[in-house]
Amino acid sequence: MMNLAEDVAAKSDDTASKNVIDNHFDxxxxxxxxxxxxxxxxxxxxxxxxxxxxxxxxGGQLMTTTDVENxxxxxxGITGPELMMNMxxxxxxFGTKIEVDEVTSVDFKRRPFRIKTGxxxxxxxxxxxxxxxxxxxxxxxxxxxxxxxxxxxxATCDGPFFRDQELLVVGGGDTALEEATFxxxxxxxxxxxxRRDKLRASKILQERAFENPKIEFxxxxxxxxxxxxxxxxxxxxxxxxxxxxxxxNAGGLFVAIGHEPxxxxxxxxxxxxxxxxxxxxxxxxxxxxxxxxxGDVHDHRYRQAIxxxxxxxxxxxxxxxxxxxxxxx
Numbered sequence: 001m002m003n004l005a006e007d008v009a010a011k012s013d014d015t016a017s018k019n020v021i022d023n024h025f026d027x028x029x030x031x032x033x034x035x036x037x038x039x040x041x042x043x044x045x046x047x048x049x050x051x052x053x054x055x056x057x058x059g060g061q062l063m064t065t066t067d068v069e070n071x072x073x074x075x076x077g078i079t080g081p082e083l084m085m086n087m088x089x090x091x092x093x094f095g096t097k098i099e100v101d102e103v104t105s106v107d108f109k110r111r112p113f114r115i116k117t118g119x120x121x122x123x124x125x126x127x128x129x130x131x132x133x134x135x136x137x138x139x140x141x142x143x144x145x146x147x148x149x150x151x152x153x154x155a156t157c158d159g160p161f162f163r164d165q166e167l168l169v170v171g172g173g174d175t176a177l178e179e180a181t182f183x184x185x186x187x188x189x190x191x192x193x194x195r196r197d198k199l200r201a202s203k204i205l206q207e208r209a210f211e212n213p214k215i216e217f218x219x220x221x222x223x224x225x226x227x228x229x230x231x232x233x234x235x236x237x238x239x240x241x242x243x244x245x246x247x248x249n250a251g252g253l254f255v256a257i258g259h260e261p262x263x264x265x266x267x268x269x270x271x272x273x274x275x276x277x278x279x280x281x282x283x284x285x286x287x288x289x290x291x292x293x294x295g296d297v298h299d300h301r302y303r304q305a306i307x308x309x310x311x312x313x314x315x316x317x318x319x320x321x322x323x324x325x326x327x328x329x
Contacts, residue, residue: 023120024049024124025050025125026124026126026328027049027050027124027128028050028126029050029051029052029130030053030106031131031295032052032058033130034084034087034305034306034308034309035311036294036295036312037088037091038308039315041090041094042320043320044094049095050096051098051122052096053122054101055131058100059084060084060132061080061135062083062084067079067080068083070304070305071305071306099117101117101120103265105265109269111290113125113126125290125323125328126328127290128319129270129294130293130312131261132308133261133277134262135153135258138223140225141224141225142225145226146226146228146231150253151255152252155254159182161252162187162251162252163186164186164188165187165250165252166187167188167191167251167254168191168192168250169191169256170223171192172194172196172199174201174202177201177205183254184212184215187251187252189214190215192217193221193223193237195220197220220240221237221240223236223253226253233249259300261275261276263278270286270287270288277298278297280298285322295312
């Protein structure tokens with residue numbers, strides 16, 4: 001018979017062993033959103049033990065989006081949070097474990113891969129990075145208050161909600177001019193506000209914008225305030241050279257000053273491009289065998305919920321194939 005000390009030690013060993021098993025997964029997905037949830041639906045249905053470490057905002061950027069009208073299958077549209085909750089529930093239905101926690105460090109240099117969070121450590125045979133990208137913000141008064149209520153970071157997503165309104169676009173690069181040109185299909189007028197007296201965008205985009213009668217440029221200016229009741233009604237801009245402030249009526253303000261991929265966590269672990277986006281090879285594979293990426297974390301061109309979901313599906317199929325061929329070694 002074991003004495004009390006031996007019994008406690010044995011139970012402790014059993015608990016430690018159980019924790020190791022509980023924290024060991026076939027697939028660990030870092031980040032949720034359309035890419036992460038879609039991938040988990042596929043991997044969990046394939047009977048791969050899957051965990052999503054969602055971060056502090058499960059569902060990603062769509063959790064701050066009011067109406068989504070361009071995601072297939074919802075003829076009357078759906079709110080961003082509702083769409084993400086549906087995806088989460090579908091994922092959990094197939095057995096995905098979801099942890100609302102922040103990843104603090106990763107170790108892709110040994111196997112199984114190690115992922116540390118604020119409260120635990122997870123081991124995984126394969127990893128999917130789906131941490132997305134965050135739009136650069138203006139950092140001014142009213143921006144966060146009116147985000148989703150007239151302030152937008154995606155003309156393709158939100159443009160149709162602003163028919164026959166006076167619209168403003170902030171920026172001077174390719175994205176800003178692409179968004180301004182797109183918005184002329186819906187808005188009464190489009191004013192492009194730029195901090196400098198010349199654009200950074202490619203010449204062909206500049207020519208198209210200058211030739212468009214609906215587009216007007218406001219040079220050497222920056223947005224300093226946004227006002228309204230339940231939605232954006234006016235925007236105050238300041239001339240950088242003279243200091244003069246002007247109030248412009250506006251139904252919508254589109255911020256197009258770039259995105260930042262959420263990849264600081266992975267520097268030194270996988271290959272990133274000069275902008276910080278994950279470099280993928282052969283569909284969704286990174287330079288580390290067993291580590292994959294999906295969604296806006298590598299896709300700086302499309303940045304749509306449906307394309308992120310598509311990349312999530314591709315990554316899941318790539319992961320399933322890789323695990324079956326290598327046994328996760």
